[in-house]
Amino acid sequence: MSVVSVINQKGGVAKTTTAVNVAASWAKQGKKIMLIDLDPQSSATKAVFADRDFEKTIYDVVTGQATVNEVIVPSEEFGFDMIPAEIMLSGIDMQLAAYFGREQILRRKIEPVMRNYDAIIIDCSPSLGLMTINALMASKDIIIPICPEYFSLKGIDLILQTLQNIRVGLGYRVGVRGVVITRYRDRRVVKDVIDKVREKYDLNIFTSYIPDNIAVEEAHHKHRPVLKHAPSSPAAKAYMQLAKELWP
């Protein structure tokens, strides 16, 4: 069993798309998977369940108003279990600021169900707040999706600095499983950025690049994983390949 967070403090790098489709690919391979949405924007929740309303979400678990078992929702279409998010998460930092052990709430809350799964994926918010720290403290390692563009390098710097701050200040070492290249296009400038990432950071870059493919957006609209919506599309094949590379 491993817990892995999909994180990048830069927005729009396909964090949610990567989390949802990797989880669906692992589920298709017969693994028991849980996806936790920790983003107040609830993009992963909406991608999987459209506009369905949930009485209880991860917010209720973290604030002690529900147990983790009460909020787990299975998705037949995607093949995994999910803990949905809601907008209330955006104010949670202030609620929990004075809480003893505030940085390890999520880890303690999900512990009872961890043995039920082969892997748990956490879709993080792009902001650095208490919930992101909780996600990292609950994770063995992280996956960093990046769009190969100029600002991506800054995003990686920020994440590595955050991991170092967690090690120094909280005494917990989070590993980096690797960097996922998303929205890949066959352009010179894109290749230059990938080369720069290779040169600058001692990080594993997964060989399955996720192409910029309309099938991904269509799949979100249909609330299906891309590997079901368009199994022969380049993005579906890339996500299946990436899921194999990512499996611990």
Added chain:
Amino acid sequence: MTKHNPLFVDSTKFHGDLICTQIELRNVLLYDGESLLIMITNHKDISRRLQMKPLDDRTYETKIHLNHQTQVTYRFVIEKDGERIFQSANLKGRAQYALIEDWNPCFDDSAADPEIQPQSASEPSGKDLAVPLTGTAQPKPVSRVRETSMNVRSIIEKWGF
């Protein structure tokens, strides 16, 4: 460090609680016979000399118990045959779970070391790593350091200046 993010402060510890701190020095290369030490002074002005052990080719580490979030000052020293040949500047920080630094030798001989006091019996920190403070084991005055470090060829060869 004057600023620190409260997100990265362990809420389960109070200021002054005893924690185990891992001290890591990166990008340092030792030659045969050389040893790397850290001289660290805690918030009560108690100083310790600890030998650092290799973690990988260019990283050395040691552990010490310190009081959470209290001020510490420390300096890294490379010695050979009991003589100090390189040292870092005196660094300041707060005691957290890790102190991570890059090796950066300093050639200013005006910065004196704090007086090293015997280890307190009540302090549990890394007894096995503590270097005994006998008369002969004391580091030589820094003026001798300069003499040694002025061997330009050895500096260029070792640090690529």
